[in-house]
Amino acid sequence: MSKGYVHVYTGNGKGKTTAALGLSMRAVCAGKRVFFGQFIKGLEYSELKCTEFTDNLEIEQFGRGCFIEKAATEEDISAAVKGLERLKEILKSGSYNIVVMDELNIALYFKLFSVEEALAAIKGRAENVEVIITGRYAPEEIINIADLVTEMKEIKHYYNEGIEARKGIEF
Amino acid sequence: MSKGYVHVYTGNGKGKTTAALGLSMRAVCAGKRVFFGQFIKGLEYSELKCTEFTDNLEIEQFGRGCFIEKAATEEDISAAVKGLERLKEILKSGSYNIVVMDELNIALYFKLFSVEEALAAIKGRAENVEVIITGRYAPEEIINIADLVTEMKEIKHYYNEGIEARKGIEF
Numbered sequence: 001m002s003k004g005y006v007h008v009y010t011g012n013g014k015g016k017t018t019a020a021l022g023l024s025m026r027a028v029c030a031g032k033r034v035f036f037g038q039f040i041k042g043l044e045y046s047e048l049k050c051t052e053f054t055d056n057l058e059i060e061q062f063g064r065g066c067f068i069e070k071a072a073t074e075e076d077i078s079a080a081v082k083g084l085e086r087l088k089e090i091l092k093s094g095s096y097n098i099v100v101m102d103e104l105n106i107a108l109y110f111k112l113f114s115v116e117e118a119l120a121a122i123k124g125r126a127e128n129v130e131v132i133i134t135g136r137y138a139p140e141e142i143i144n145i146a147d148l149v150t151e152m153k154e155i156k157h158y159y160n161e162g163i164e165a166r167k168g169i170e171f
Numbered sequence: 172m173s174k175g176y177v178h179v180y181t182g183n184g185k186g187k188t189t190a191a192l193g194l195s196m197r198a199v200c201a202g203k204r205v206f207f208g209q210f211i212k213g214l215e216y217s218e219l220k221c222t223e224f225t226d227n228l229e230i231e232q233f234g235r236g237c238f239i240e241k242a243a244t245e246e247d248i249s250a251a252v253k254g255l256e257r258l259k260e261i262l263k264s265g266s267y268n269i270v271v272m273d274e275l276n277i278a279l280y281f282k283l284f285s286v287e288e289a290l291a292a293i294k295g296r297a298e299n300v301e302v303i304i305t306g307r308y309a310p311e312e313i314i315n316i317a318d319l320v321t322e323m324k325e326i327k328h329y330y331n332e333g334i335e336a337r338k339g340i341e342f
Contacts (some may be wrong), residue, residue, distance in 0.1 A: 013319050022196065050196055154321060155320035
C-alpha cells in the first residue's frame with residue numbers, strides 16, 4: 001500500500017499556513033479534494049471564504065481563538081482533542097486527497113494531546129492521502145515521519161516594527 | 172504617501188510560490204485585487220485555474236518554461252524584460268492591492284534584467300500597493316528594501332529521494 005507524503009511547514013517566519021492554503025488551492029485547481037483542519041484557530045480568517053469558490057475545499061476550525069502566550073484551558077484541550085478525532089476519521093476515510101493539520105505543531109507544543117495520538121492519526125490514513133502539517137516548534141517525532149520539511153525562518157518581520165496583523169494579509 | 176509593504180519569500184525549500192498563492196487567495200477572500208506575475212515560468216501550472224474562481228485574481232506568465240541549470244537565451248531575456256515592464260505599469264497603476272513578482276529573485280540571479288531596474292519598478296508603485304517577491308537567491312538589494320523576509324529552508328525534501336514533481340502538489 002502506498003501512503004501519500006507528509007509535508008511539514010515549521011519555523012518562526014511568516015508563510016506556513018499561507019503555504020498550506022496555497023497548496024490546497026493549487027490541488028483544488030487540479031481536481032483534488034482538500035480538508036483543511038485548523039487547531040487553535042477559531043477566528044474569522046479571510047481564507048474561510050475560499051470554500052465559497054469550490055466544493056472541493058472544506059475548512060473546519062478546532063479552536064476558540066488564540067490563547068498562545070497564555071495557558072490552554074480545559075475548553076481549548078477539549079476542542080483540540082475533538083479536532084484530532086475528526087481528522088483521524090477524515091484521514092482514514094480516504095475521501096480527501098489532501099488533509100491539512102494546520103497548527104498541529106502548536107497543539108503539540110501546548111500538550112493539547114500527545115504526539116503519539118497525532119502520529120496514530122497520521123499513520124492510519126488511507127492510501128495516497130497527502131498530509132500537510134503546519135506550526136512552529138515541530139517536534140522531532142513529526143520531523144522524523146515527514147517526507148518533506150521546510151523551515152520558514154524569519155529574517156525580517158514588520159511585526160517587529162510595531163505593525164499589527166492586517167485583514168487580507170495575515171488573516 | 173504611505174507605501175504598502177514588500178514581502179520576500181526566498182530560500183531553497185518548498186513553499187515560496189505556494190505561500191504567495193495562499194496570500195493571494197486570502198487577500199481575494201478579503202475583497203482585495205491581486206495581480207500575480209510569474210517570471211521564468213510558462214508552463215501549465217494548476218494554479219492558473221484559480222483565476223476561474225474570481226475576477227479579483229489575474230495571473231500572467233513572463234517566461235517560456237524552466238531554463239534553470241541551462242543558460243538563458245535572448246528569448247528568455249526578452250520575455251522577462253517585457254514582464255518587468257508590464258509589472259512596472261501594474262505597480263504604478265494602483266489598480267491592484269497586491270502585486271506578486273513570482274521568481275523575481277531567479278530572474279535577477281540569471282541577470283535577465285538588472286536589480287536597479289527591478290528596484291525602480293518596486294519603488295514606483297502606487298500608494299498602499301503590497302509587493303510579494305519570491306524565488307531563491309534573493310539579492311541583498313532586495314532584502315534591504317523588504318519589510319518582511321522569510322527564508323524557506325529545506326530540511327528534508329522528497330525530491331532527494333528521486334520523487335518527481337506532481338501535478339496538483341508542486342505545479
